[in-house]
Amino acid sequence: MCARPEGGVPKRSFGLLKEELKEQVPRIVLLIFVAVLGTGVGLIQPLLFKALIDTAIPTADLRLIGLLLAGMVIVPVVGAGLGSVNHYLRAFIGEAVAQRLRRELFNHLLHVRLAELGKFETGELIGRLTRSCGMIGEVYVTAHLLPLLMNAILLVGTLTAMTALSWRLSLLALLAFPFSYLLTRKARGHAESLYSEFSNALEAGQSYLHEVFPGLRTVRAFNAEAHEMGRWQRWIERHWHIKARVTTFHELIRTLLPEFINYAAAGLAFGYGAFEIIQGRLTVGSLVAFVAYLPRSYSVLQALLGTQVNLQEARVNAEKVDALFGLDLSPSGEKVLSDVSSEGATLAFQNVSFDYGRGDFGVEDLTFGVEPGEFIAVVGPSGGGKSTIIDLIMGFYAPRSGTITFDGIDQRHLSLASLRSQIGFVPQDTFLWNDSVSANIHYPGRSADGDRSRQAARAAQIDEFIIGLPDEYETEVGERGMTLSGGERQRLAIARALLQKPRLLLLDEATSALDALTEQKVRGAIDAARQGRTAIVVAHRLVTILQADRILVIDKGRLVETGTLQSLLARRGLFYDLYQAQSFDLA
Numbered sequence: 001m002c003a004r005p006e007g008g009v010p011k012r013s014f015g016l017l018k019e020e021l022k023e024q025v026p027r028i029v030l031l032i033f034v035a036v037l038g039t040g041v042g043l044i045q046p047l048l049f050k051a052l053i054d055t056a057i058p059t060a061d062l063r064l065i066g067l068l069l070a071g072m073v074i075v076p077v078v079g080a081g082l083g084s085v086n087h088y089l090r091a092f093i094g095e096a097v098a099q100r101l102r103r104e105l106f107n108h109l110l111h112v113r114l115a116e117l118g119k120f121e122t123g124e125l126i127g128r129l130t131r132s133c134g135m136i137g138e139v140y141v142t143a144h145l146l147p148l149l150m151n152a153i154l155l156v157g158t159l160t161a162m163t164a165l166s167w168r169l170s171l172l173a174l175l176a177f178p179f180s181y182l183l184t185r186k187a188r189g190h191a192e193s194l195y196s197e198f199s200n201a202l203e204a205g206q207s208y209l210h211e212v213f214p215g216l217r218t219v220r221a222f223n224a225e226a227h228e229m230g231r232w233q234r235w236i237e238r239h240w241h242i243k244a245r246v247t248t249f250h251e252l253i254r255t256l257l258p259e260f261i262n263y264a265a266a267g268l269a270f271g272y273g274a275f276e277i278i279q280g281r282l283t284v285g286s287l288v289a290f291v292a293y294l295p296r297s298y299s300v301l302q303a304l305l306g307t308q309v310n311l312q313e314a315r316v317n318a319e320k321v322d323a324l325f326g327l328d329l330s331p332s333g334e335k336v337l338s339d340v341s342s343e344g345a346t347l348a349f350q351n352v353s354f355d356y357g358r359g360d361f362g363v364e365d366l367t368f369g370v371e372p373g374e375f376i377a378v379v380g381p382s383g384g385g386k387s388t389i390i391d392l393i394m395g396f397y398a399p400r401s402g403t404i405t406f407d408g409i410d411q412r413h414l415s416l417a418s419l420r421s422q423i424g425f426v427p428q429d430t431f432l433w434n435d436s437v438s439a440n441i442h443y444p445g446r447s448a449d450g451d452r453s454r455q456a457a458r459a460a461q462i463d464e465f466i467i468g469l470p471d472e473y474e475t476e477v478g479e480r481g482m483t484l485s486g487g488e489r490q491r492l493a494i495a496r497a498l499l500q501k502p503r504l505l506l507l508d509e510a511t512s513a514l515d516a517l518t519e520q521k522v523r524g525a526i527d528a529a530r531q532g533r534t535a536i537v538v539a540h541r542l543v544t545i546l547q548a549d550r551i552l553v554i555d556k557g558r559l560v561e562t563g564t565l566q567s568l569l570a571r572r573g574l575f576y577d578l579y580q581a582q583s584f585d586l587a
């Protein structure tokens with residue numbers, strides 16, 4: 001994994017959180033109202049005990065006893081009802097925050113520079129979009145931040161009721177508060193590193209799974225099941241240990257500590273309360289009511305302090321999300337290409353250099369021009385930089401120096417959307433969606449115009465194959481088009497590119513070996529595809545090269561030879577060497 005920006009104050013995530021909370025103010029007000037009502041109802045129960053013990057039983061007032069008992073049943077039911085409304089509102093608001101983060105983050109990721117995105121594993125991206133956003137919205141906001149507000153209300157209510165019962169006992173109870181505060185402060189520091197470790201472990205697991213399933217064929221081919229089992233087992237153990245520590249930590253902060261403090265305080269309250277009763281300053285009923293309030297006040301206090309610890313967990317996740325928000329967007333200019341229907345686009349590279357930041361070349365000082373309607377074949381040894389040239393034209397990467405012009409306009413000034421709308425792109429590794437053939441050809445639209453897609457498919461020499469499929473154009477192609485062969489996938493991708501009616505066709509031939517018949521079909525597809533437009537085809541097959549108007553020979557990122565087939569053969573240079581080995585008669 002490469003070094004990448006991480007850490008710092010998660011301003012962007014917390015900023016979005018605040019923005020969303022502002023929009024949720026009406027619901028938050030409603031929540032406070034429900035919470036105050038719920039607190040009021042919750043405070044009644046101990047008073048019913050007091051009335052029963054101090055008034056109803058001593059006076060043997062059966063009617064009052066009946067009423068109080070009824071109250072003891074009704075009050076918790078009303079309380080539970082209010083609690084449900086409270087839960088719903090909190091879940092709704094927390095989810096709103098999570099969705100806002102997910103929406104903004106996804107949108108950001110759709111537009112960041114590919115070179116930047118490459119620093120993260122897919123599993124990490126998935127983990128941050130799903131779990132990290134959820135931890136901020138669904139856990140922090142729903143379970144901590146919003147309850148903080150309500151707990152504050154509850155704490156004030158409970159302390160008021162306790163003080164009304166006995167201010168001396170209340171003072172004693174308050175002694176536990178600074179003690180709890182100090183303990184939680186100590187815990188906070190530990191929380192950050194623990195949560196960060198936990199979160200990293202989860203992301204590592206996600207990344208691994210994301211890699212291993214698509215790679216299962218390779219795993220089996222190399223009898224590597226035991227090897228992968230070992231890797232998975234190591235992850236399980238890592239997760240297991242850290243999860244156990246996180247759970248123990250939670251347990252300690254949320255239950256063990258408060259319980260200990262509760263019991264200790266209840267013991268003190270009973271002891272001192274008994275003394276007060278003997279002194280005649282307190283009734284038995286008041287003491288019972290007071291002791292009933294005690295756990296409430298402490299659990300509220302613990303919740304308030306627990307929020308501090310949870311804030312660390314939210315912060316760890318927010319930092320992860322912010323690291324993604326910090327990735328640079330693909331720079332896009334403003335200029336829009338006019339909707340010209342002229343024959344093909346012009347393209348020019350002027351001293352273009354680019355590297356992937358690995359210290360070696362990508363392309364180096366590349367200069368060439370392409371005229372409208374021209375058919376250019378790009379050839380050269382593997383790893384020479386052919387696909388990189390295609391990626392540069394598409395604007396996936398920006399040159400380090402030099403300029404690329406499209407129709408005479410500097411690519412940097414062009415809107416990337418406008419540029420790409422004029423290019424039909426067929427990548428070396430065809431990507432198909434897990435959807436129907438038709439949806440894949442129409443991507444991203446879902447046009448009902450079957451005629452046009454058939455026309456494109458016919459040109460791409462794939463129509464005949466498609467109508468032989470069980471559901472013809474509605475046949476599902478499987479994840480990444482796995483149910484199709486490499487040649488079929490590439491022809492489908494050509495049909496997709498043709499449907500866009502591009503002015504420039506960029507085709508990066510698949511390197512996989514094709515049989516003679518398929519090769520002929522792909523060649524036919526390319527022939528049809530380049531008619532009436534400019535075409536740049538990265539060619540791995542001689543048949544493709546034979547058709548080209550001009551050939552660019554790329555080696556180690558440089559343009560080493562250029563010319564027609566005949567002139568290049570006559571030179572007896574790299575091109576000649578490369579293709580001498582092929583069994584065709586080139587002369």
Ligand SMILES: Nc1ncnc2c1ncn2[C@@H]1O[C@H](COP(=O)(O)OP(=O)(O)OP(=O)(O)O)[C@@H](O)[C@H]1O
Binds near residue numbers: 358361380382387
């Ligand atoms: N995303 C990337 N990050 C770092 N280096 C890369 C990346 N993509 C390609 N490279 C490197 O850049 C060089 C040019 O790669 P490129 O894919 O352009 O070669 P190519 O000519 O298309 O090869 P092939 O004929 O095998 O498809 C290679 O050395 C490759 O390892």
Ligand SMILES: [Mg+2]
Binds near residue numbers: 386387388508
């Ligand atoms: Mg390539």
